[in-house]
Amino acid sequence: MTDTHPTPLYILSFRQRDELAALAANAGWQVVAARRAEGAERRFLHSGSAVAVIDARGALHEGLAAAEALNGAIGSNGGAMLALVSRGDIEAIARFHDAGATHFLASPFSETEFVQALRFAARHAERMAGEWRASAPADPLGWRFDLRGGTMQLTPGFARLLEVAEDAPPRVMLRTLDRSERRAAFLALRRLADERAATAFAHDIGGIGRVVQHLQHDRKAQRIDALVEPLGSAPDSSAAMREALAGARDAGGARRWVERRLAAGGPLAVVLVALNRFEVVNTAYGRAAGDALLRGAHRRIEEAVRETLEKGALIARMGGSEFLIATDAARARIDLAVERIAGALAKPFVVGDSIAVLGCRIGMAERGDAENAATLLRRASEALADAKASDSATLRVADAGEEDAPVDRLAGELGPAIDHGEIDIVFQPQVSMADGVIVGVEALARWEHAVLGTIGADLLFAAAARADLEIALSDHIQRIVLDRAAAWPAVLSRLRLSLNLTAGDIARPGFADLFLDRIDQSGFPRGRLTLEITESGLIEDLSVASALLTVFRQAGCRIAIDDFGTGYSSLAYLKSLPLDYLKIDKKLAQDITGTARDRVVVRGVIDMARSLGLSVIAEGVETEEQLELLAKEGCQYYQGFLCSEAVSSVALAAMMETRA
Numbered sequence: 001m002t003d004t005h006p007t008p009l010y011i012l013s014f015r016q017r018d019e020l021a022a023l024a025a026n027a028g029w030q031v032v033a034a035r036r037a038e039g040a041e042r043r044f045l046h047s048g049s050a051v052a053v054i055d056a057r058g059a060l061h062e063g064l065a066a067a068e069a070l071n072g073a074i075g076s077n078g079g080a081m082l083a084l085v086s087r088g089d090i091e092a093i094a095r096f097h098d099a100g101a102t103h104f105l106a107s108p109f110s111e112t113e114f115v116q117a118l119r120f121a122a123r124h125a126e127r128m129a130g131e132w133r134a135s136a137p138a139d140p141l142g143w144r145f146d147l148r149g150g151t152m153q154l155t156p157g158f159a160r161l162l163e164v165a166e167d168a169p170p171r172v173m174l175r176t177l178d179r180s181e182r183r184a185a186f187l188a189l190r191r192l193a194d195e196r197a198a199t200a201f202a203h204d205i206g207g208i209g210r211v212v213q214h215l216q217h218d219r220k221a222q223r224i225d226a227l228v229e230p231l232g233s234a235p236d237s238s239a240a241m242r243e244a245l246a247g248a249r250d251a252g253g254a255r256r257w258v259e260r261r262l263a264a265g266g267p268l269a270v271v272l273v274a275l276n277r278f279e280v281v282n283t284a285y286g287r288a289a290g291d292a293l294l295r296g297a298h299r300r301i302e303e304a305v306r307e308t309l310e311k312g313a314l315i316a317r318m319g320g321s322e323f324l325i326a327t328d329a330a331r332a333r334i335d336l337a338v339e340r341i342a343g344a345l346a347k348p349f350v351v352g353d354s355i356a357v358l359g360c361r362i363g364m365a366e367r368g369d370a371e372n373a374a375t376l377l378r379r380a381s382e383a384l385a386d387a388k389a390s391d392s393a394t395l396r397v398a399d400a401g402e403e404d405a406p407v408d409r410l411a412g413e414l415g416p417a418i419d420h421g422e423i424d425i426v427f428q429p430q431v432s433m434a435d436g437v438i439v440g441v442e443a444l445a446r447w448e449h450a451v452l453g454t455i456g457a458d459l460l461f462a463a464a465a466r467a468d469l470e471i472a473l474s475d476h477i478q479r480i481v482l483d484r485a486a487a488w489p490a491v492l493s494r495l496r497l498s499l500n501l502t503a504g505d506i507a508r509p510g511f512a513d514l515f516l517d518r519i520d521q522s523g524f525p526r527g528r529l530t531l532e533i534t535e536s537g538l539i540e541d542l543s544v545a546s547a548l549l550t551v552f553r554q555a556g557c558r559i560a561i562d563d564f565g566t567g568y569s570s571l572a573y574l575k576s577l578p579l580d581y582l583k584i585d586k587k588l589a590q591d592i593t594g595t596a597r598d599r600v601v602v603r604g605v606i607d608m609a610r611s612l613g614l615s616v617i618a619e620g621v622e623t624e625e626q627l628e629l630l631a632k633e634g635c636q637y638y639q640g641f642l643c644s645e646a647v648s649s650v651a652l653a654a655m656m657e658t659r660a
């Protein structure tokens with residue numbers, strides 16, 4: 001570590017974030033610390049660190065999940081992961097090793113032991129990365145303030161971003177903050193003055209969106225150092241891992257191969273492919289089944305590459321459930337290969353006696369001018385992280401134009417949009433197949449953006465995740481929906497209202513009481529409210545989800561599982577939750593008009609739901625043929641363009657009056 005550029009360090013601690021951050025800061029690291037696991041991969045990538053600390057003391061399940069999420073990003077950078085575990089959880093070290101951890105420390109431990117563990121992890125990362133990592137860019141965003149002389153020095157990159165001089169005085173920096181956010185900066189500085197070694201505050205910067213400024217007070221040197229962590233757009237990243245599997249090249253060999261090809265000149269593109277929900281299969285069926293699934297995925301990827309790309313393309317398993325394809329083929333051939341890979345991995349896998357439908361997310365980056373392996377792989381990994389954050393996009397391409405990747409722009413504008421009431425709600429009718437009567441509606445969020453047009457819920461929440469505004473957006477939508485439905489005219493007074501809850505809502509302490517109070521204050525009847533939650537949100541923590549949904553059901557609400565069929569599903573999983581409705585995903589419902597095999601799959605889902613006493617709602621129904629076939633299989637309700645698009649309350653009332 002040098003005095004001029006403190007080494008960045010990422011820490012995720014669910015209970016002792018500030019204490020660990022202070023210990024690391026006192027030892028000379030520039031710390032980016034988090035208390036929540038949401039977005040851990042992106043935040044680690046943004047930090048520029050080669051070392052991640054996962055503090056699983058008292059939070060073993062959450063720590064393991066975070067380690068698995070970071071595994072790819074750690075591996076491709078030749079990084080290190082230090083896992084902190086409680087003394088009683090020593091047996092879990094093997095599980096952390098499987099999840100990608102390279103170093104371990106069991107509590108209780110002293111400050112010296114923690115710092116030494118950090119140094120060993122950092123040396124491991126240096127050895128793993130070697131010259132390859134040394135080629136990574138060293139132009140961080142940040143500043144330093146000399147408390148003795150009262151002078152400020154900005155890094156060149158931060159100065160360019162703010163369009164100020166590198167030696168701009170503090171008052172110029174202050175003017176870059178919105179007046180409403182200056183108080184947060186003053187409070188952070190006051191905390192440093194009150195003997196705190198490290199603290200942070202968040203604000204918006206034009207052109208980059210939401211950022212967090214991580215401040216550290218070096219009392220010996222009499223200065224304040226700041227590292228600016230972009231949440232609205234990230235510098236770069238990459239994903240990969242440790243071991244080879246079934247003939248795939250390993251992560252280290254893949255990085256060296258990419259470096260050599262870049263040094264030789266010419267175009268090169270890297271594609272990172274991550275299987276969805278692989279950890280669920282691994283946990284449910286064991287490592288042997290998981291390894292077999294990975295071998296099957298590799299064979300499918302290899303076949304798709306062989307059919308579409310010229311000889312010489314690299315295929316590597318970067319670790320966990322992530323694979324790398326590197327090629328100098330033309331972009332049209334690469335696009336075809338990506339399409340084939342996505343299609344191949346969307347087909348079901350046989351796991352034991354069951355079938356798992358996983359799918360994938362893909363990130364791609366093409367070499368830029370004078371680019372090295374570090375930056376190319378980092379950009380591809382950042383694109384993959386964006387794809388993972390999206391509910392709908394399978395592929396993200398690094399450095400795409402705004403029309404292709406608007407999440408960064410929206411993340412920077414979302415906060416003011418919420419404050420100014422620009423996020424609105426529309427309602428899509430849900431229809432009884434037996435008699436064609438509209439019996440309910442699903443509330444859907446919409447943002448009529450001045451430049452990008454209509455922004456739907458998927459992109460809205462992807463932007464919210466980037467800007468760390470998921471809870472704020474969810475709260476805002478819930479209030480609007482309930483208040484608007486409570487004011488409905490008499491013609492709408494018998495409709496059920498379906499409202500989506502997010503995985504973040506489920507994880508919030510005290511959310512049940514907060515949300516029930518919100519319902520009652522709005523005046524909308526609990527008995528007419530259906531709460532929808534996606535399959536992926538439930539899988540994150542099944543026990544927490546089950547307990548929360550039970551509270552809501554006992555309070556009079558009904559519960560629906562949304563988008564069923566988009567990922568891994570099990571009968572035992574459905575049986576453990578207090579459900580009333582199963583909503584078939586749009587793509588699965590529309591497959592009813594496909595092959596005989598497609599119809600068998602849809603029939604199986606409907607039969608399974610009915611055997612559990614659940615009503616079935618089909619989403620995305622657009623044709624009479626789809627409606628007829630779904631009805632024949634026993635589906636009771638549908639929603640989709642065949643009846644109506646999502647409409648305003650006024651249009652909904654008019655529709656109900658004409659159908660009366």
